[in-house]
Structures are given as C-alpha cells and as structure tokens.
Amino acid sequence: MSEPQADVTVVKSPVYLKYRFTAGSAPARFLGRLKEGVLTGQRCPRCSNVYIPARGSCPACGVPTEKEVVLSDKGTVQSFTIVSIPIPGNPIEPPYIVANIVPDGANISFIHLLSECVNEEVHIGQRVQALWKPAAEWGYSMDNIRYFRPLDEPDVAVDRIGKLPVTGLES
Amino acid sequence: MREIAVVAYSQSPCVADAGATNEVELIMPQLQAVYSQLGLASAQDVDFVCSGSCDYLQGAAFAFVAGVDALGAVPPIKESHVEMDAAWALYEAILKIRMGHADSALIYGFGKSSPGELPIVLSQRLDPYYLAPLWLDTVSLAALQARLLLEQGLLTEHDMAAVVARSRHNALANPLAQLAGEFSVEELLAEEHFVAPLRRADCSPVSDGAAAMVIATVEQARAWGAPYARITGIDHRIENHNPCLRDLTDSVSTRQAAAAAGVHRGPVDVAEVYAPFSHQEILLSRALELAPETLVNPGGGVLAGNLMMASGLARVGEVFRRIINGEAGRGVAHATSGPCLQHNLVAVLEGA
Numbered sequence: 001m002s003e004p005q006a007d008v009t010v011v012k013s014p015v016y017l018k019y020r021f022t023a024g025s026a027p028a029r030f031l032g033r034l035k036e037g038v039l040t041g042q043r044c045p046r047c048s049n050v051y052i053p054a055r056g057s058c059p060a061c062g063v064p065t066e067k068e069v070v071l072s073d074k075g076t077v078q079s080f081t082i083v084s085i086p087i088p089g090n091p092i093e094p095p096y097i098v099a100n101i102v103p104d105g106a107n108i109s110f111i112h113l114l115s116e117c118v119n120e121e122v123h124i125g126q127r128v129q130a131l132w133k134p135a136a137e138w139g140y141s142m143d144n145i146r147y148f149r150p151l152d153e154p155d156v157a158v159d160r161i162g163k164l165p166v167t168g169l170e171s
Numbered sequence: 172m173r174e175i176a177v178v179a180y181s182q183s184p185c186v187a188d189a190g191a192t193n194e195v196e197l198i199m200p201q202l203q204a205v206y207s208q209l210g211l212a213s214a215q216d217v218d219f220v221c222s223g224s225c226d227y228l229q230g231a232a233f234a235f236v237a238g239v240d241a242l243g244a245v246p247p248i249k250e251s252h253v254e255m256d257a258a259w260a261l262y263e264a265i266l267k268i269r270m271g272h273a274d275s276a277l278i279y280g281f282g283k284s285s286p287g288e289l290p291i292v293l294s295q296r297l298d299p300y301y302l303a304p305l306w307l308d309t310v311s312l313a314a315l316q317a318r319l320l321l322e323q324g325l326l327t328e329h330d331m332a333a334v335v336a337r338s339r340h341n342a343l344a345n346p347l348a349q350l351a352g353e354f355s356v357e358e359l360l361a362e363e364h365f366v367a368p369l370r371r372a373d374c375s376p377v378s379d380g381a382a383a384m385v386i387a388t389v390e391q392a393r394a395w396g397a398p399y400a401r402i403t404g405i406d407h408r409i410e411n412h413n414p415c416l417r418d419l420t421d422s423v424s425t426r427q428a429a430a431a432a433g434v435h436r437g438p439v440d441v442a443e444v445y446a447p448f449s450h451q452e453i454l455l456s457r458a459l460e461l462a463p464e465t466l467v468n469p470g471g472g473v474l475a476g477n478l479m480m481a482s483g484l485a486r487v488g489e490v491f492r493r494i495i496n497g498e499a500g501r502g503v504a505h506a507t508s509g510p511c512l513q514h515n516l517v518a519v520l521e522g523a
C-alpha cells in the first residue's frame with residue numbers, strides 16, 4: 001500500500017514563446033535615422049499632421065504616410081508627471097520627471113525623461129531640448145537621448161503646443 | 172430578414188516572411204483595394220468595422236489595436252474585433268446589419284505568423300490546465316487525427332497526397348499563392364514523413380498577409396453599383412475544446428453549420444474549404460456532403476498559403492470572386508478555428 005499523498009493544489013506551467021520581432025517598414029526608417037542622431041516624423045498627405053515615431057499610416061485619415069520629415073530636437077512639454085515611487089529594475093532614482101514632449105515640426109508627443117530642472121517648476125508649455133549621449137553610443141533607440149532639459153525660451157501657449165514648425169519659436 | 176451581400180474583397184499575396192512590414196502596413200493596401208472597388212474614401216464611408224486577428228501570432232501585445240491605425244478613425248467610428256479568424260468578424264458584422272444597426276460593414280483579417288513558431292504558438296489556445304502545458308502543437312494534433320482516419324480505413328496516404336497534388340496544381344493559376352507546382356502523387360509520397368503520418372506538403376505553410384471585405388444590404392450594394400454576391404446562409408458551431416472528447420474522424424459541427432446555413436438547398440458549384448491539413452479537406456468535403464461535380468478549392472486552398480486569422484474570410488472572398496466573375500452561381504465557404512477543426516463556420520453565397 002502506498003502512502004496517502006497530499007492534494008496537488010498548484011501546478012507550475014511557465015509559458016515561453018520566442019519571437020523575431022520586427023518594428024515595421026516606417027518605424028525601421030525612423031530607427032535608422034535615430035541611430036544617426038536625427039529625429040524624423042512622417043507627414044500625412046491628407047491632413048498634413050506629422051507623426052513621431054511614424055507607424056506608416058495617419059491614424060486619423062487611414063492613409064499611408066510615406067514622406068519622412070526631419071524634426072528638431074527642441075520641443076515643448078505637453079504634459080508631465082513627477083515619479084516618486086521606485087520602479088523595480090529601473091536604474092533611475094526617484095523623484096524624476098517623465099514628460100510628453102512634442103518636438104518642433106511634429107504634431108504628436110512622445111514620452112521621455114526631463115532633467116537638469118527644478119521638478120517643482122516644470123510646467124506645460126515649457127521649452128526643452130534633447131541632451132544626446134556621445135555619438136559613439138548611439139543605437140536604434142530613443143535612449144540615444146539621455147534626457148531633455150529646459151531651454152531658456154518663452155513658454156508656448158497651450159493652444160500652440162504641437163503646432164510649432166521645425167524652426168520652433170523663431171518663425 | 173434583410174438580404175446581405177458581399178460587395179468588395181481583396182487579399183494580399185501569401186508570403187513566408189513579410190519582412191519588416193508591420194500589421195498596419197499589411198492591412199492598408201487591402202483596405203485601399205476594397206475602397207477603390209466601391210469608390211469609398213475610408214472606413215468613414217461604412218457603418219461598421221470588424222476585424223479578426225490574434226496578438227499571439229506576431230508576439231506584440233495590442234497589435235489588434237495598432238491595426239486600427241489603418242482605418243482613419245477620426246471622427247470616431249463604430250469598430251469591433253474578434254480574437255479569431257476574420258470569418259467570425261464577418262459573422263458579427265452580418266448580425267449587426269441584420270439587427271438594423273448598420274447597412275454596410277468593412278471586415279478585415281491579418282496575420283503575421285512568421286515572427287514566432289506557429290505550431291507552438293497555437294498550442295497555447297488549448298485548455299490551460301491539461302493540454303497547453305504539454306505544448307501539444309497543431310501539427311502533432313493534426314497527425315493524431317490523420318492517424319485515426321488512416322487506421323479506420325477512412326482514407327489513405329495516397330488520398331492525402333492527391334489533395335496536395337491538386338492544390339499545388341490549382342495554385343499555379345493563383346497569383347496570391349505561396350506554394351504551387353506540378354507534383355505527382357508518387358513524388359509526394361516519396362517524401363519522408365514530417366510528423367507521421369503527415370508529410371510537410373500535407374501541412375499548410377506559414378504565411379504572412381491580410382484580407383479585407385465590404386458587405387452591405389442588397390439595397391446599399393445596388394446603390395454603390397458594384398457587382399455583388401448575396402450571403403444566403405451563414406452559421407457556426409463549436410465542439411468540445413478537448414480533442415479526446417470528440418470524434419476526430421468526422422466534423423459534426425461542420426455538418427450542423429452546413430445544415431443551418433442551407434448548403435443543400437441547391438447545387439454547390441464551388442466550395443472553398445479551410446483545411447490546413449490535406450486529410451482535413453477530405454474530411455470536410457464529406458461533412459459538407461459535397462457532390463463529386465463541386466469544384467473544391469480551385470485556387471489551391473490554404474495548403475497553397477495560409478493567412479492565419481484571414482484565411483477563413485478569404486474563403487468567403489474567393490467564393491464571392493468566382494460568383495461575380497461568372498464562374499459559379501452558388502458556392503459554399505467554410506472557415507475553421509481551434510485544434511483538429513474544433514470550431515467551424517459555413518456560409519452560402521449566391522449570385523445577384
């Protein structure tokens with residue numbers, strides 16, 4: 001007679017699936033220029049909005065965006081948050097700022113870090129510029145930009161955020 | 172009941188690897204193609220949009236949401252999605268129109284299966300307690316089914332090879348096919364087994380691509396002035412998720428769906444059958460009780476190229492194409508989902 005066994009209440013069944021992920025043709029072109037230290041977007045042939053990073057379509061119009069547009073590494077804070085809680089695996093020490101930044105020449109923001117600033121003074125409409133890593137460290141990643149830092153320029157009115165040309169406030 | 176018709180259809184070529192192309196880039200050319208068939212500008216010109224896809228295929232979370240970037244959803248549109256083959260998106264769209272909530276609908280399905288190991292990826296749709304942890308892949312499950320059919324004398328490996336030979340031959344006339352050519356049954360049988368009793372050629376290839384369709388009420392179809400084919404019946408039935416609890420040598424759910432869709436209310440000139448494995452085409456032709464004179468998979472079927480999540484919709488699209496080209500008056504389209512033909516949809520299309 002075998003010994004009575006305890007009920008099996010847990011079975012571990014980890015799922016591992018391997019993929020060879022590809023970003024897409026349009027994102028691949030964006031990443032290629034990013035490796036050269038250039039931010040690019042794509043302009044919609046119908047509504048003229050410029051998207052970064054482009055996925056190959058204008059989601060508003062549903063038409064292919066095929067034209068690359070070079071953007072500035074200066075931009076405007078569209079929104080931001082002060083992160084005060086450490087995130088496991090993230091080497092950045094809180095408190096730090098994560099911001100939605102619209103680069104000049106684009107109509108949509110991306111998320112990046114904002115530093116070299118007084119956290120309490122960061123505000124919507126604030127002008128910022130990218131601080132790039134040394135060119136030798138550039139790869140296919142937005143990490144090529146270490147962070148954005150404040151620019152000594154006048155604020156952008158809320159209704160003008162996301163509408164500046166690539167020349168920024170100069171025009 | 173409101174009469175509904177297929178009015179436009181387009182499918183991408185089946186390719187083994189779409190390269191860098193993402194889901195939006197796969198979908199857009201097909202959407203543009205169906206728009207141009209009807210003179211539409213965008214998804215704004217139909218009342219409802221429904222898509223079919225599975226994020227597990229390309230391994231990208233929310234890939235189905237990314238697909239919406241192809242639509243032009245400003246101002247907002249009425250949009251839905253099934254984590255299934257787009258044949259079921261078609262079914263949802265038909266219900267929407269039947270209920271009077273829409274007069275027209277755009278349906279699209281897309282799959283980029285090349286980034287992962289498809290048979291392994293699909294093992295994760297099995298039940299999560301008993302079968303998925305075994306990593307029971309789709310080819311092995313299909314091989315078990317083929318073995319049952321062979322052991323019970325319901326078909327021979329020669330019969331299976333004949334299905335493949337016909338598919339490869341038919342695909343020569345299909346510019347969208349991935350695999351085509353002239354092969355004799357003897358040549359095919361000379362190949363070694365892949366997962367016995369299946370040879371590689373008995374299994375549909377892994378393909379990347381997309382398909383799109385527009386359906387509408389017959390009144391709207393006439394208003395657009397494009398040729399159309401009426402959907403006179405559609406039904407789908409599902410069997411137990413555990414293959415051990417089913418008769419794998421038959422497809423009861425296909426028989427039930429076919430009866431409910433009215434397959435046998437008239438002659439069937441053409442049948443597009445979603446059979447990812449050669450033995451399943453024979454099994455399904457029997458379950459659909461197709462007459463010997465019915466043309467089965469005249470474009471090569473999915474053995475010539477299998478767009479996961481779009482192949483079922485493509486079967487309906489192929490029957491539509493044959494009808495509006497005058498090659499058929501009445502046809503049957505079949506779609507399947509799940510291991511060993513677990514879930515089956517049958518649609519009947521007839522000329523205007």
Ligand SMILES: [Zn+2]
Pocket residue numbers: 044045046047048049058059060061062
């Ligand atoms: Zn646009």
